[in-house]
Amino acid sequence: MNENLFASFATPTMMGLPIVILIVMFPSILFPSPNRLINNRLISLQQWLVQLTSKQMLAIHNHKGQTWALMLMSLILFIGSTNLLGLLPHSFTPTTQLSMNLGMAIPLWAGTVITGFRHKTKASLAHFLPQGTPIPLIPMLVIIETISLFIQPMALAVRLTANITAGHLLMHLIGGATLALMNITTSVALITFIILILLTILEFAVALIQAYVFTLLVSLYLHDNT
């Protein structure tokens, strides 16, 4: 039972072939590209959602920040769809692997920092010192701000991994407990209710993408504009 609990997070292989690449590429099938002037229902719905989200998300950026629109929208679509697909039974969620989340977080964060340094060097270096600090505190505060800057990509990656993994594990555990209790008592009803509620709340894993892209976006904003 213990080995079984973590076995669903192993990268899936079918007869020795790593099919994890197929599973990572699978959500792309679910977003067909619009071909015509008036598309079918699925594409129209997705187009409307993407436009809604992108307007919301890019409103606070200036011209330079809005060149990142494609990147941010594909990020939110990818993370949202992979998280939601991971809620199907027995499916593998790529975002539970820390390696993949680090691979998403570090390049994007580094891109924002380097953009800030290249185009507004003084302003981005000035971020290390908040306004109006007393003079004796300055060295310590610079160190603290540097640490908080470098911890940003780690926080982005670990936040996503930990949230999704913890949610999946909880569902496994509670489901197993329900099955074990089914023969004994009818407190099952209570536990299945907890499972249902947990699953619904976990379906706000989509909210987690919101968190991901939003923090990324806030970082981008701060680095480009001040």
Place this chain on the structure above:
Amino acid sequence: MASSLPVKEMKLMDVKLGELPSWILMRDFTPKAITGEIQRGYYRYYKYLYARALGKGGIAGISMVLAAYGLFNYYSYKELKHEQLCKYH
């Protein structure tokens, strides 16, 4: 089993059951042909998603895809034998 044409040029419905392995082996396996096959299958399937003229572009198409994905994941896990319901693990 007598067949009218050489096996290579027959469509799938005309191939007799015993000749099926040889029919499969006779198809082109060049990448260009394989992508052609995949595209043809794709377009035939996606009439379920793209049926705006029929007025039914609803939830059926994408739920078929998700169900197929769920079944695919179900059959690709070897640790299923641990998840059978038994009293002692």
